[in-house]
Amino acid sequence: MQAWQVHEIGEPSEVMRLEEVERPVPGEGQVLLKVRAANINFPDALMCRGQYQVRPPLPFTPGVEICGETEDGRRVIANPVLPYGGFAEYAVADARGLLPAPDALDDAETAALHIGYQTGWFGLHQRARLQDGETLLVHAAAGGVGSAAVQLGKAAGAKVIGVVGGPEKAKVAAELGCDVVIDRRSEDVIAAVKEATGGRGADVIYDPVGGDAYTQSAKTVAFEGRIVVVGFASGTIPSPALNHALVKNYSIMGLHWGLYASKNPKLIPHCHERLTELATRGAIKPLVSERVDLTGAAAAVQRVADGVTTGRVAVIPGLTADKEGAAA
CATH class of the missing domain: 3.40.50.720 (NAD(P)-binding Rossmann-like Domain)
Structure with missing residues (x-):
C-alpha cells in the first residue's frame, strides 16, 4: 500500500515521503481500517517537526484523525494508532475507540468532526x-x-x-x-x-x-x-x-x-452523540475548504503548518482516480 513516511525531523514538505509499504498488522484489540478520508491537524505538522508531546518512533506515518471503513463495510471515525497514521491507504486503530460516522456528513466532513469538534x-x-x-x-x-x-x-x-x-x-x-x-x-x-x-x-x-x-x-x-x-x-x-x-x-x-480518554472516557461517546445530533439537524457542518489526493498530503500539511488554510483540509486516497473514473 501507499503511505507517507517521516524518516527524519523537519518541515512536513521536506521530510514526508510517499512510499510503498506493507499493510500494518493490527495488534490485540486493534482493527485494520481502509482510509476513506484523513483530516489534517496542526499536531501532524508538529510531529513532523518533533515539537509535539507525542513523538512516535521513526519512521512513522502522520495523520491522527480519519474516517475509515471496517472489514464489514461500516464507516467509522477513528484516531489511528501511531506509527500507522492516517495519511495512507490503510491505518490501525483501537477497536474500543471507534465511533459511528454520522449519515449526515460525507467522508471528508466526518474525518473533520472528531478532534476539533x-x-x-x-x-x-x-x-x-x-x-x-x-x-x-x-x-x-x-x-x-x-x-x-x-x-x-x-x-x-x-x-x-x-x-x-x-x-x-x-x-x-x-x-x-x-x-x-x-x-x-x-x-x-x-x-x-x-x-x-x-x-x-x-x-x-x-x-x-x-x-x-x-x-x-x-x-x-x-x-x-x-x-x-x-x-x-x-x-x-x-x-x-x-x-x-x-x-x-x-x-x-x-x-x-x-x-479524557483516560480520566473520563465515557464522556467521549456522549459528546459524539451530541455532535451527531447537531450534525443531523444541520446546526454544525465541518468546513472542509480543500480535498486533496493522497499524493498531495505533504504539501497540504505544510500549508496547514504555515497557517494559510481555512477550515479543514482532507486527504482522500484515490481522489484523483475517482475523478478520472467519473470523467471517463
Missing part, C-alpha cells in the same frame, strides 16, 4: 459552561479548531465574535455565522471587542493561538469570564499574570481533550 464541545460546555445569550470570542475563527468553536457557540445560543487574520478569513468567519468579525491585521482587537460588547467584554474566550492572542484575551474578558486555553498555534506559550486574573475576577481554564 470534541475539543470545542469539551472546552465550551464541559469546562466553560457556556450559556445561552453569553458572548463567546473565538481566536483564529476561520481555522479548523476555531471554525468548530464558532458553530458550536452559535448552536448553544451565544453571540459569537470571531478574530481572524486577513480579509479572506474574515469572509469565511462571517459565512460560518460569527455575529461580529474582527480582522486583527487591520483592526485594534481590544477596542473592537469592547465596542461590540458595550465595554463589558466576552464571557467565554476560546484561544487555540496563545502569544498575542492571549494578551488580548486577558484584556477583553468580562467579569467572571472564562478563558479556555486550547493550544499555542502562534508558537508562543504565554505566562499569565495571576494577579490580573485575581483583580479582574476571571478564570483561566486549560483544555487537554486527549486526557
